[in-house]
Amino acid sequence: EVQLLESGGGLVQPGGSLRLSCAASGFTFSNYAMTWVRQAPGKGLEGVSTLSGSGRSTYYADSVKGRFTISRDNSANTVYLQMNSLRVEDTAIYYCAKPRGASGWESADYWGQGTLVTVSS
Amino acid sequence: EKVMTQSPATLSVSPGERATLSCRASQSVGSSLAWYQQKPGQAPRLLIYGASTRATGIPDRFSGSGSGTEFTLTISSLQSEDFAVYYCQQYNNWPLTFGGGTKVEIK
Numbered sequence: 001e002v003q004l005l006e007s008g009g010g011l012v013q014p015g016g017s018l019r020l021s022c023a024a025s026g027f028t029f030s031n032y033a034m035t036w037v038r039q040a041p042g043k044g045l046e047g048v049s050t051l052s053g054s055g056r057s058t059y060y061a062d063s064v065k066g067r068f069t070i071s072r073d074n075s076a077n078t079v080y081l082q083m084n085s086l087r088v089e090d091t092a093i094y095y096c097a098k099p100r101g102a103s104g105w106e107s108a109d110y111w112g113q114g115t116l117v118t119v120s121s
Numbered sequence: 122e123k124v125m126t127q128s129p130a131t132l133s134v135s136p137g138e139r140a141t142l143s144c145r146a147s148q149s150v151g152s153s154l155a156w157y158q159q160k161p162g163q164a165p166r167l168l169i170y171g172a173s174t175r176a177t178g179i180p181d182r183f184s185g186s187g188s189g190t191e192f193t194l195t196i197s198s199l200q201s202e203d204f205a206v207y208y209c210q211q212y213n214n215w216p217l218t219f220g221g222g223t224k225v226e227i228k
Contacts (some may be wrong), residue, residue, distance in 0.1 A: 107155035
């Protein structure tokens, strides 16, 4: 059974940093790109960042480029999102998501339960 | 960036009735279009991928159609558990973009 478990969210002041983790199980982790998607309170979904299975290719939304860094440890089946220079507008539930297929861009067939990041003074 | 626009924002439907949700892409996404269902306090759930293929375990009352820039999700006979927010997403290329959602509420 595929499981994705996010952790690391919390309350942080503007300008601060947080590192989110997503522990995966139930599939061959290194074969799949992994994506972080966020959802601001009462709002829609936004793709934040994607990292290829090998870790060599990274993609970021313009809104986080230069501030967030995605990485992975395939030996630990975990993907990370390092968030620096946090802004109030980064407040959201952050989900990690697994693509349905192992090649190319794909829809997300499994999602974690999400971790809440609140940026406030 | 491919902008996804969903309509209507809210759809009021009685149980047992048909619901038709629309999604339009600002540029062609081919068939790289997915639909998700989200209930309060839950993560999104994949319903449809490839514009028209039901994901594993999705009831056949859900169907998707379209290609290019115009897509439709149809729920043939709404059940109580179907009242939720529905999002379309294009995955033709990065950035992956979602529509603003359609809330299906009980009439």
